[in-house]
Amino acid sequence: MLANFRHGVFALLAFLIFPGQVFGLDPASQQPGAVPCVIAIDPGHGGEDTGAVGPSGVAEKEVTLGVAKKLSVSLREKTGCSVVLTREDDTFVPLEERTAVANRVSADIFISIHVNAALSRTVDGIETFFLSFDATDEDARRVAAFENSFSSSVKTHQEVSGDLKEILLDMASTESHHESAALAEYVQTSLLKAVKREDRGVKQAPFTVLVGATMPAILVEVGFISNPREERRLSSSVGQTRLSDSITDGVIRFKKNNGQGKDYIGFNRPGKKE
Ligand SMILES: [Zn+2]
Structure with a gap:
């Protein structure tokens, strides 16, 4: 309920403070009374924060921006939703600000794009996360610790404050949490179908960038930049297009099926009109 309440408050504030055209919303979706759908895409890292770096020097921040830009075009074309990027160039944006952007525009969903790294150059695969106070396993905890290390206010598992723990535990029972999992x-599933890499699964972990998101929110690790073959694929235009097209397919499936629960949020929530 807390998440739903917060979502309502943020939606109201966003509506009052920011008229739709500020965010370049599609005029076609702005019929009287309609609330247009908005998708927030977060290209991980940026500026002095390079993220992980591959064997030949490709930085995670370049891959995430490339995929996010293609994804924004593909989502606009195929869903009719407006798309907001948390950064559009090589600039540093604090983790907390990225979620705040999504909340400000009352986004229906939030997708943070990242690239994995491992000590072994042979490791590859794709994994998708949603927020939880407890990590699914040691590997999930390691990924969250790496991604959180770029936060301006780094919190380890032990350091997460009582308030934050309460919010996260409260979230575990909300529709937002269920829909993030969905x-x-x-x-x-869409990524694996298109890219055919090892399925590292859907996992949960305490990612700072997902904390406070008032909509279904996920973080996707689209591959391992530490694997030389994967580094080439991740930095190629063809590879990035394949990733963005398949993430779009996943969003379309979610959009179609979202809204089954009585307290649902995101696409098709009460008050939303397509
Ligand atoms: Zn990252």
Whole structure:
């Protein structure tokens, strides 16, 4: 309920403070009384924060921006939703600000794009996360710790404050949490179908960038930049197009099936008109 309440408050504030055209919303979706759908895409890292770096020097921040830009075009074309990027160039944006952007525009979903890294150059595969106080396993905890290390206010598992723990535990029972899990499943399945890499699964972990999101929110690790073959694929235009097209397919499936629960949020929530 807390998440739903917060979503309502943020939606109201966003509506009052930011008229639709500020965010370049599609005029076609702005019929009287209609609330247009908005998708927030977060290209991980940026600026001095390079993220992981591959064997030949490709930085995670370049791959995430490339995929996010293609994804924004593909989502606009295929869903009719407006798309907001948390960064459009090589600039540093604090983790907390990325979620705040999604909340400000009352986004229906939030997708953070990242690239994995491992000590072994042979490791590959795709995994999709949604937020939880407890990590699914040690590997999930490691990924969250790496991604959180770029936060301006780094919190380890032990350091997460009582308030935050309460919010996260409260979230575990909300529709937002269930729908984040569903969105993660749809996107992970679509990616694996198109890219045919090892299925590392849908997992949960305490990612700072997902904390406070008032809509279904996921973080996708689209491959391992530490694997030389994967580094080439991730940095190629063809590879990035394949990733963005398959994430779009996952979003379309989620959008179609979202809204089954009585307290649902995201696409098709009460008050939303397509
Ligand atoms: Zn990352």
